[in-house]
Amino acid sequence: DTEVTQTPKHLVMGMTNKKSLKCEQHMGHRAMYWYKQKAKKPPELMFVYSYEKLSINESVPSRFSPECPNSSLLNLHLHALQPEDSALYLCASSHPTSGSYEQYFGPGTRLTVT
Amino acid sequence: AQSVTQPDIHITVSEGASLELRCNYSYGATPYLFWYVQSPGQGLQLLLKYFSGDTLVQGIKGFEAEFKRSQSSFNLRKPSVHWSDAAEYFCAVGRPYNTDKLIFGTGTRLQVFP
Numbered sequence: 142d143t144e145v146t147q148t149p150k151h152l153v154m155g156m157t158n159k160k161s162l163k164c165e166q167h168m169g170h171r172a173m174y175w176y177k178q179k180a181k182k183p184p185e186l187m188f189v190y191s192y193e194k195l196s197i198n199e200s201v202p203s204r205f206s207p208e209c210p211n212s213s214l215l216n217l218h219l220h221a222l223q224p225e226d227s228a229l230y231l232c233a234s235s236h237p238t239s240g241s242y243e244q245y246f247g248p249g250t251r252l253t254v255t
Numbered sequence: 256a257q258s259v260t261q262p263d264i265h266i267t268v269s270e271g272a273s274l275e276l277r278c279n280y281s282y283g284a285t286p287y288l289f290w291y292v293q294s295p296g297q298g299l300q301l302l303l304k305y306f307s308g309d310t311l312v313q314g315i316k317g318f319e320a321e322f323k324r325s326q327s328s329f330n331l332r333k334p335s336v337h338w339s340d341a342a343e344y345f346c347a348v349g350r351p352y353n354t355d356k357l358i359f360g361t362g363t364r365l366q367v368f369p
Contacts, residue, residue, distance in 0.1 A: 183359035237355075248297055
């Protein structure tokens with residue numbers, strides 16, 4: 142099973158709201174990723190968690206706050222977003238210590254900030 | 256600087272025709288190489304990968320890719336395209352043994368006519 146699940150599929154939020162995106166994988170992968178993808182563009186890396194610790198933050202604004210409660214779950218907490226933050230947010234996972242360097246992506250959450 | 260170039264922004268083929276999508280990279284050493292496909296509004300699905308060994312790799316959905324070190328290329332091919340292959344295709348490269356930071360190409364949009 143190479144499935145990464147993401148909820149919700151769609152999210153509309155105002156600029157003063159607080160919301161969270163959720164990602165889950167049950168493949169035993171120890172690295173998990175958040176990406177942002179704008180229309181007609183490739184994904185842009187935001188955060189990487191390795192063994193539940195934040196290992197990479199690509200200078201993402203603090204209105205995005207990641208959290209990795211356990212090895213299967215990854216959250217992205219959103220607060221005071223801007224309209225330009227509207228995008229497809231993708232989660233991915235991989236298991237490099239097992240020699241599996243490819244990243245498996247979830248279906249994404251389509252976020253609209255109004 | 257490390258980069259990935261997909262020279263063709265948009266390709267149109269007839270169903271049943273052969274397909275080749277180009278990918279060239281600039282990297283200090285031989286990177287790990289990936290092809291992903293993305294249907295509209297969906298996540299990325301891994302088609303195939305190359306780490307080492309046989310330079311012709313087979314993937315899912317009848318796709319194959321050939322790594323050519325001398326040309327710094329990793330072109331994706333399919334002998335007979337199906338209408339369901341219409342999607343966005345991304346080539347990506349990563350550092351050997353640490354693919355947390357994938358470098359994506361800008362993508363090639365494939366349109367298939369009946």
